[in-house]
Amino acid sequence: MAVKTNFSSNNFKNILSNYNLGELVYSNPITKGTVQTNFFIKTTTNKLVFRYYENRTTESVLFEINLINYLQEKKYPCPTPLCNNYGHFIGIYNDKPYVVFSFIEGEHIDNPTNNQKKQLIEKVAELHNITKGYKSDLTQYRLNYNVEQCEKLAQESAEKINTLNSQEKLKWYRYQLNQLVLPSSLPKGICHCDFHISNILYHHDEFKALIDFDDANYTFLTFDLMCMLEPFKTTFDWDTWDKFSLEDDVFDFSNAKTVVLEYSKCRPLNESEKIHLFDLLKFGILIDCIWYFERGDVKDFFEKRKIDYLDNLGRENFYKKLFG
Known part of the structure; x- marks a missing residue:
């Protein structure tokens, strides 16, 4: 990110004058x-990370x-925010x-080993x-991920683009939201929602x-x-999807089964969560669709094809593919 x-x-x-x-x-x-501005800072006594929030309110940052x-109170491995003199x-x-924030020694791994992947899955389950x-x-x-919020964001995107295609895509989007089955009884809490490699630190092969x-x-x-x-198979992606037909098999559940198994060792899923992972996957695709609302013709585009x-x-x- 520039x-x-x-x-x-x-x-x-001047900023550091407010800290010890x-x-x-x-x-x-x-x-x-990709979003916020970050700097590594070396002082005479500390290594720090300075994070400048380009598009967040103070209340959102305080959350x-x-x-x-x-x-941190629960001993979860994450950054430590530092108080100023006030x-x-x-x-x-x-x-x-x-x-x-205090600086954490570690490396971002482009191609984590199976052991490193398992550690991440375990830590995500621990987070939950x-x-x-x-x-x-x-x-x-x-920006809490729920159906109402998604419909609002999709409508805003459609209105901003203001084309016939965007209006037709909004109709498709609303229909897909209505098809989701997400019972209110499904457990809720805080999700991290961004497991890009730049957000995960390893050190000496350990999470x-x-x-x-x-x-x-x-x-x-x-x-x-x-x-x-x-x-989905790795060969099926945003820049290759149109090379596949609807009759093609684009699924590879081997990784998905491994993830669910490792996750469940730390946080077992109840039956309702298992049944509605299907809906959560579609929900995640619809959230991606918001960020790329202008991309593709409503008749056939990447997110539509996945659904x-x-x-x-x-x-x-x-x-059955996941739990059978």
Whole structure:
């Protein structure tokens, strides 16, 4: 990620004057990530990460900080936000919030080993055990993944694009939301919602920390599990989908079965969660569709094709593939 807001040495010296973290030695932009601006900072006494929130309200950032502090109390491996001299975790620069975190030694692994993948799955299940039922007073300030929120975002996207194709896609989108079966009894809590390699740290082959809770929100706990399933073949993707016909077999459940098995060792799924993983997978596809609403013709596009394949397979067969 190109840094969206530049900070000079003087800027950081002024910011650090509000903390007891030593004097600035140097700072470097962190290029991994896609939304917020991040810098590595070395002081005379500390290694730090400075995170500048380009598009989040102070309330949304406070939700994140309160969540991370809660996870820290539970000994969950995640970044530590640092207080300034006034007892606040959040500072303001040019009307936007920022937070200073302690630096965690570790590496981002492009191709994790099977052992590293298992550790991540275990830590995700552990996260859900901790956050099941967790509800913050600031939840309303996050983009919480639910059907109502998705319909609202899709409508906003359609209106912004303002084409016949976008209006027709909105009709399709609403129909698909109505087909989802997501009982209110499904367990909810906080999901991380972004397992990009830049958000996972390993050190000496061991899981070190889950970082960047910028997308974390209150939703179905199995949403994170759905994100890790990957039941589609790797050859079927956003830039290759149109090379496949509806009669082709695009599924490979070997990885998905492994993920569910490892996850269930730490957090067993109830029967309702198992049955409705099918719906959560479709729900996740519909969320992706929001971010790429302008992409593709309503008659046939990547997200539509994925849902068509799942509908052809059916909920019962999907269940059998994973748990049979």
